[in-house]
Amino acid sequence: MTVSADLIGDAYSAAHVWDVLERLTDVESRAAGSDGEMEAARILAETFERYDCNNVERRQFSIPGWTRGRSALTVHGESDRQYDRSHQVLALPRSPAATVTAPLIDLGDGVPPEFAETDLDGAIVLVSSATPATSDRWIHRTEKYYRAVEAGATGFIFANEQVGCLPATGNVGSGDGAGAIPAVGVSRELGSRLARTCERGDPSVTLTVDCENERTTSQSVTATLGPETGPEVLVTAHHDAHDISEGATDNAAGCAVVTEVARLLATATRDLETRVRFVTFGAEELHLLGSEAWAAETDPETVRAVINLDGVGSSRDPVVSTHGIDAIGAAFEATSDDLGVPIELDDGLVPWGDQWPFVYRGIPGAMVTAKDDGDALRGWGHTHADTLDKVDRRDLRALAVPTTAAVTELLAAEDVDRRSPEEIREAAVEEGHAEGMRMTGVWPWESASQD
Ligand SMILES: [Zn+2]
Secondary structure, eight states: OOSOHHHHHHHHHOOHHHHHHHHHHHSSOOOTTSHHHHHHHHHHHHHHHHTTOEEEEEEEEEEEEEEEEEEEEEEESSSOEEEOSTTTEEEOTTOOOEEEEEEEEEOTTOOHHHHHHSOOTTOEEEEESOOOTTSSSOOOHHHHHHHHHHTTOSEEEEEOSSSSSOOOOOOOOBTTBOOSSOEEEEOHHHHHHHHHHHHHSOOEEEEEEEEEEEEEEEEEEEEEESOSSSOEEEEEEEOOOOTTSOOIIIIIHHHHHHHHHHHHHHTTGGGOOSEEEEEEESOGGGTSHHHHHHHHTSOGGGEEEEEEEOSOSSOSOEEEEOTTOHHHHHHHHHHHHHHTOOOEEEOSOOOSSTTHHHHTTTOOEEEEEEOOOSSSTTTTTTSTTOOGGGOOHHHHHHHHHHHHHHHHHHHHOSOOOOOOHHHHHHHHHHTTOHHHHHHTTOOOSOSSSOO
16 A cells, blocks of 8 residues: 555544645635735645745746626516626626627527527527537537637537526636637526526627736745655646635645645655655636646656546545556545545546646646535535635545555556547547647647548
8 A cells, every 4th residue: 555554544533634725715705816816826826835845836837817897687577677686697707898788599509400400690599508418518608709700600608407496607718818708607596587588589788797817926826755766756736716705616626635745755755765745726716827838838758657646535535547558547546445445446538737838748747626416517616615615624534545656656657658639639639629729729739630
């Protein structure tokens, strides 16, 4: 067994992981580039210091910041009805500020055939956050948004599938730029009301988004353990969150587990043959800006593997996306056998999450999430309800142990296999990601060659 009984006992009896989670969720808002995000970075740096990590550092980078203002949706008719409360309508980050009036068209789940069959020129489009079971892949919010933009729509309304008056937020910008048309999230309940209005006739609506798109500064936090030189294994999570909630499961929980892995490994630092680097990234929610900045400055040869934790607060059962890297799969399999805990492995690509900027550059990487038996893909994530009370402290300690064990396996691994950028690119085409990624401007390879 790679982790000792003492260490497992320590993980189960100590309150550190929960304390870190509570401190992060106590911060008022950890939106990318905000004072709250900076406070979260300070808390994490201080935690790594306290656990006797080395090279504790905060690295700043410039981002296109976004600050929320008021948003409203008015349905015109015999008497206008305005919806402007935060349980009804929320602007989506990096929407431009604008007011548009146009016919409202309900496009259902917003899958590609629905876009192809409907004339959306000059319309405001309503789509659900759902991906129907008939689709062979998950369709991301941004793909629906960019399809609407391409079809000439003037506004975008994203109805959450989660019940409970919870509009879902989420970035619509691409790379460094804001989105082209105003975008809001609405609750499932308001979404179904709007859909009924569309059934009865051709409603005209006015969509107003007030917000600011201004450059600001974000930061990532890093610390190391083990030898001062040689290739590193990175253990990562993002510390920014959406401005509307505590960001408990997305992703204060991931950061808390990263610090717990650091604390546990720090007790065995003399045995570490390979350097382990902990990184909490800023600005993940504005499309991976922190990890993209980090990976762009990293020589791929210096990183043996990246283990990224995101969305781990909803259960104790890890789901690990290995991107087809055998050594990462083997490390988690050995851990599952040793500890007798279920760990689900998936070798498909996950072209979102902070491991992705590493993976597409040919660095072995994995995304660790927690199995969620709820219906909605994101659970409480991206809504007002992503709060501390949704996390069970037993889940965090039950995740910290296998994560520490798998990282220890990787640190001791003789060799970690790699897939070149070309192989990853081919897999992205084969797995059906290419069209959606190109559409949303996040296809990282040259478009000149044929796929
Ligand atoms: Zn996240």
